[in-house]
Each structure stands twice: as structure tokens, then as C-alpha cells.
Amino acid sequence: MENELDSFIDNTDQESHLDPSVTEGNLIVSILTKPTATIRFLLHLNTEKHVLLLFFLAAVRNAFDQVLEKVDFTTGSDYQIGYIVGGVIGGGLFGVVLYYLYASLMAAFGRWVFNGSGTSSQFRVVLAWSVIPVLFGFALYIPQYFLTSAEFVTESEYLGSILLMLVGVAQLTLAIWSIVIMVKGTQVVQRFDGWKAFFNVILPGILFIVIIVAIAMSFTLF
Numbered sequence: 001m002e003n004e005l006d007s008f009i010d011n012t013d014q015e016s017h018l019d020p021s022v023t024e025g026n027l028i029v030s031i032l033t034k035p036t037a038t039i040r041f042l043l044h045l046n047t048e049k050h051v052l053l054l055f056f057l058a059a060v061r062n063a064f065d066q067v068l069e070k071v072d073f074t075t076g077s078d079y080q081i082g083y084i085v086g087g088v089i090g091g092g093l094f095g096v097v098l099y100y101l102y103a104s105l106m107a108a109f110g111r112w113v114f115n116g117s118g119t120s121s122q123f124r125v126v127l128a129w130s131v132i133p134v135l136f137g138f139a140l141y142i143p144q145y146f147l148t149s150a151e152f153v154t155e156s157e158y159l160g161s162i163l164l165m166l167v168g169v170a171q172l173t174l175a176i177w178s179i180v181i182m183v184k185g186t187q188v189v190q191r192f193d194g195w196k197a198f199f200n201v202i203l204p205g206i207l208f209i210v211i212i213v214a215i216a217m218s219f220t221l222f
Helices: 002-016 024-033 035-045 051-068 078-114 120-130 132-147 150-155 157-190 194-220
Strands: none
Touching: 024 035, 024 120, 024 132, 035 120, 035 157, 051 078, 051 120, 051 132, 078 120, 078 157, 078 194, 120 132, 120 157, 132 157, 157 194
16 A cells, blocks of 8 residues: 555656656657656656667667778678678667666666666666667768768868768767766656766666676687
């Protein structure tokens, strides 16, 4: 009975803090402009709708970054096209698994270290919607492809370098805003202050990277 009363009080408290300007129809815009209010709204819906899709798209985007580093766009061979498609799809599927694991790690870390109450499901929602700014970075691949083409590099190397730098700054800005959304979402989930939420995001991420690197290195030893 006490747990039901606590749940009712929590739900009532969440409803009183909902921003009426945030609706299901403008989530993509509101997560960029009103991340805290949007995360509250999403958690109030109590659904993981679109989480899997957003994870996959974000993982595809990350995999695309890795593939681009190994591809020479000045040749454009069929082999490279196949390499890009295979690498992106495979990386996307693997990335989804990593996102799910990372959400669980964030929930466990916050509970053990900071006595938080956020669940893995809630962190999946936070993680999924925090990748929206990074997904906008997909649009930057169009100028990046043009700027690295053989024709453009030959005609205007100096201008190309400047424009590529601007594209890089835009990508960095989007990545930083993605982290900001993640931290603000963690504040909502855990009811933490800013610094606790920041460490709840960053420290599990560092630990996660260490684990992945250790696993990868262990395979290379055998």
C-alpha cells in the first residue's frame, strides 16, 4: 500500500512539472530546445517507443564515421561501396547492443555509487533521445563528401580545408549538446544535481570503454 502511494505521489509530481508545449508531435525539436522538459514528458509516457530505432540510427552514424576513415573517396570503387554498406549495417547492429549495455551500466553505477533510483529502461529512453543532435550530423556528410572529392581538392585546397574545419566544429557542437541532453536526462531520472548527473554519465562511459578495449585486446592475444 505504501509503495502504491509513493508511486501515485511520484506520478502526480511528474504531471505537475510537465511542460504543455512539449507534445508527441514536436519531440525532435523540443529535445534540442527543452531537453529537461522533453525527458520528463517521455518518462511520463512510460514507453520505450522509438528507442530501438534511435539506437540503431545512432550506431549506424558512429559506424559510418569509422568506415569513412578507411575509405578513399577519390576512387569510388565498387569494393569500397560494399565495404561501406557492410561496415555500417554490421556496426549499427553491434552498436545497438552496446547502447543497451551502457544504459544498464549507467543505472547500476548510479545506484551503487550515488544511491540513485533510475532504472535501465529509463536510461534507455534518456540515451536514445540524447542522440538526436548527433543524428543531425548525418546531413554534414554531404558537404564532407563534396569537400573531400578529388575535383574539389584539386581546384581549391585552401578553401576546402577551411570548410572542412567548419564542418568539424559543427559536428563537435552537436556531440557536446548530445552529452548535455544526456546529463540533463540523468538529472531527471536520478533527481541528482548537475555534477552527480555528469559523473553518472561520464564515469560509466569510461568504464565501459575500458571493458571493451580489454575484451578486444584479450582476443588479439590468442
